Amino acid sequence: MTTAQTNTTPLTVDIAIVGGAMAGATLALGLAKLSASQSRPLRIALIEAHVANNNHPGFDARSIAIAQGSIFELTRLGIWPKLQHLGTAIENIHVSDRGHFGMTELNAKPLGLDALGQVVELAQVGKVLFDELTKSPVSLFCPAKVTDIQAQQDGHLVSLDDGTQLHCQLLVAADGAHSVVRQQLQQTTEIIDFDQTAIVANVITNQAHQHWAYERFTQTGPIALLPMTSVPSAPSAQSRFSLVWAVPPAKADELKHADKTEFLAALQQAFGHRVGRFIDVGQRASYPLTLSYMPRPIFHRCVFVGNAAQTLHPIAGQGFNLGLRDVIGLLDVIENALTQANVNAKTEVDVGSSAIVHQYLAARQGDRDTTLRNIEFLVRGFSNQYWPLVAGRNIGLRLLSWFPPLKRPVAHTAMGWR
Numbered sequence: 058m059t060t061a062q063t064n065t066t067p068l069t070v071d072i073a074i075v076g077g078a079m080a081g082a083t084l085a086l087g088l089a090k091l092s093a094s095q096s097r098p099l100r101i102a103l104i105e106a107h108v109a110n111n112n113h114p115g116f117d118a119r120s121i122a123i124a125q126g127s128i129f130e131l132t133r134l135g136i137w138p139k140l141q142h143l144g145t146a147i148e149n150i151h152v153s154d155r156g157h158f159g160m161t162e163l164n165a166k167p168l169g170l171d172a173l174g175q176v177v178e179l180a181q182v183g184k185v186l187f188d189e190l191t192k193s194p195v196s197l198f199c200p201a202k203v204t205d206i207q208a209q210q211d212g213h214l215v216s217l218d219d220g221t222q223l224h225c226q227l228l229v230a231a232d233g234a235h236s237v238v239r240q241q242l243q244q245t246t247e248i249i250d251f252d253q254t255a256i257v258a259n260v261i262t263n264q265a266h267q268h269w270a271y272e273r274f275t276q277t278g279p280i281a282l283l284p285m286t287s288v289p290s291a292p293s294a295q296s297r298f299s300l301v302w303a304v305p306p307a308k309a310d311e312l313k314h315a316d317k318t319e320f321l322a323a324l325q326q327a328f329g330h331r332v333g334r335f336i337d338v339g340q341r342a343s344y345p346l347t348l349s350y351m352p353r354p355i356f357h358r359c360v361f362v363g364n365a366a367q368t369l370h371p372i373a374g375q376g377f378n379l380g381l382r383d384v385i386g387l388l389d390v391i392e393n394a395l396t397q398a399n400v401n402a403k404t405e406v407d408v409g410s411s412a413i414v415h416q417y418l419a420a421r422q423g424d425r426d427t428t429l430r431n432i433e434f435l436v437r438g439f440s441n442q443y444w445p446l447v448a449g450r451n452i453g454l455r456l457l458s459w460f461p462p463l464k465r466p467v468a469h470t471a472m473g474w475r
């Protein structure tokens with residue numbers, strides 16, 4: 058690591074990444090790997106406002122499901138081998154519509170896979186990624202906040218709250234849903250408010266999870282349960298699940314402050330008994346659920362990745378999976394430019410050039426549009442009690458059960474294969 062010192066003259070780098078949570082940290086590590094094989098390694102800076110401790114907004118108490126396609130990409134970047142010991146495999150997913158006949162299963166084995174994805178706790182992942190960054194050639198500015206950005210013809214002048222200034226050819230915004238880069242550069246975002254809030258908590262049940270994940274659509278919103286590592290002291294028949302329960306905002310407030318017994322009873326009533334009895338719940342957090350989307354996640358010498366480019370409803374667990382595909386898309390475009398320069402015996406590559414920025418836009422357009430359309434369809438289609446919609450979605454789920462070949466494309470989408 059180069060922990061950069063406070064500096065009055067701007068420090069020159071090729072790429073400055075703002076935000077070092079899931080998207081920014083994986084991009085920085087991916088760039089460091091890519092750059093290692095170059096005769097003139099890229100100078101990369103990562104600016105992150107929080108150190109990886111319990112108050113980190115990007116590495117908080119949440120658990121997320123990383124789809125198998127993303128595991129494949131993270132392995133290629135050399136990152137998954139460092140995280141593997143933290144993962145719990147999802148071997149099967151059960152999808153159902155509460156109170157109706159529709160249900161289906163997605164299973165890894167028929168697809169010739171060991172798992173459909175892995176569940177990780179973000180707080181643990183954050184510590185490992187930061188440890189890896191400190192061992193890498195990335196210049197890490199942390200804790201430091203970006204406070205001002207001046208667009209210039211040949212790059213951006215980025216000012217930090219400690220007085221440091223950086224000049225970069227390419228600025229990457231990985232600074233989340235409320236992106237300061239987006240505000241500084243006056244870029245617009247479209248927001249859909251679903252009028253739902255997610256209650257997130259770890260829960261314990263009296264049955265072993267056996268690597269099943271569950272998605273249950275209810276009248277008020279979906280309930281997702283992701284299998285987690287077991288509690289060492291707990292009986293082996295018990296399981297830990299990560300719960301994401303989407304409900305209307307007023308109900309979320311009630312559930313967040315309800316006592317444990319009331320909360321567990323409400324959850325049991327909403328989810329049913331498919332995972333046995335809910336016997337304990339940890340600390341509860343809430344997240345308002347919106348879908349925000351930058352129609353063009355680029356600007357002059359700047360690209361947006363992860364939640365800064367789009368923030369999804371967690372209904373299908375696709376937020377980071379899509380964000381990682383932004384990261385991979387950008388890495389591919391930069392790698393192509395470096396390869397092309399080597400072929401042409403050029404020593405310098407302008408990584409912030411209009412060509413690179415527009416190639417990134419073109420590479421990401423189709424996948425982003427499709428994923429966002431699918432998520433909006435899922436949220437609206439499965440939270441609605443209008444009878445033709447209820448019938449349609451239940452028939453759809455049943456068809457998937459009756460005709461297993463239909464599951465393959467659904468599973469491929471869920472697993473985020475590129």
Ligand SMILES: Cc1cc2nc3c(=O)[nH]c(=O)nc-3n(C[C@H](O)[C@H](O)[C@H](O)COP(=O)(O)OP(=O)(O)OC[C@H]3O[C@@H](n4cnc5c(N)ncnc54)[C@H](O)[C@@H]3O)c2cc1C
Nearest residue numbers: 076078079080106115122203232233363364374376377378
């Ligand atoms: C309840 C819930 C469940 C989810 N489940 C899943 C799931 O199962 N699977 C999945 O793929 N995704 C899931 N997601 C989505 C996933 O968590 C996010 O997509 C992902 O963590 C976003 O990462 P990010 O790095 O893009 O943004 P963030 O995590 O928002 O990180 C932004 C970073 O930028 C930093 N920052 C902000 N401003 C500045 C500044 N001015 N200067 C410097 N640094 C700054 C912040 O400190 C932060 O570290 C879920 C989300 C929620 C809310």
